[in-house]
Amino acid sequence: MITRRYMQAYMLLAAIGLFGVLVVLYGTRNPHIEALVVGVAVALIVPVPLIWLLQKLGYPIGKAVHCARCDAELPAVRRPANIRQAMLGGYTCTKCGAELDARGRERAAS
Numbered sequence: 413m414i415t416r417r418y419m420q421a422y423m424l425l426a427a428i429g430l431f432g433v434l435v436v437l438y439g440t441r442n443p444h445i446e447a448l449v450v451g452v453a454v455a456l457i458v459p460v461p462l463i464w465l466l467q468k469l470g471y472p473i474g475k476a477v478h479c480a481r482c483d484a485e486l487p488a489v490r491r492p493a494n495i496r497q498a499m500l501g502g503y504t505c506t507k508c509g510a511e512l513d514a515r516g517r518e519r520a521a522s
């Protein structure tokens with residue numbers, strides 16, 4: 413299912429891919445237009461299986477994450493509240509203040 417969250421994740425990955433393609437071609441002295449077309453096509457297609465794979469692995473990419481305690485939808489762009497969150501991912505629920513991991517599960521207070 414294509415949701416707004418999915419499109420955000422897709423656009424982000426596609427933008428990174430396109431940037432990579434442009435950097436590689438920029439470093440090539442005589443880039444062929446075919447290489448550009450193939451590179452852009454790959455950059456646009458790769459995010460689809462990549463997001464699928466990450467979702468299979470349990471990462472909530474392209475999906476809304478909900479708080480395990482109060483079920484509030486967590487923002488797509490999170491501001492880490494501490495160094496552990498910045499390193500490992502995770503949220504502090506804006507509604508109930510629960511500490512959650514990157515998948516929205518409640519984390520035991522430490």
Ligand SMILES: [Zn+2]
Pocket residue numbers: 479480481482483484505506507508509510
């Ligand atoms: Zn909550």
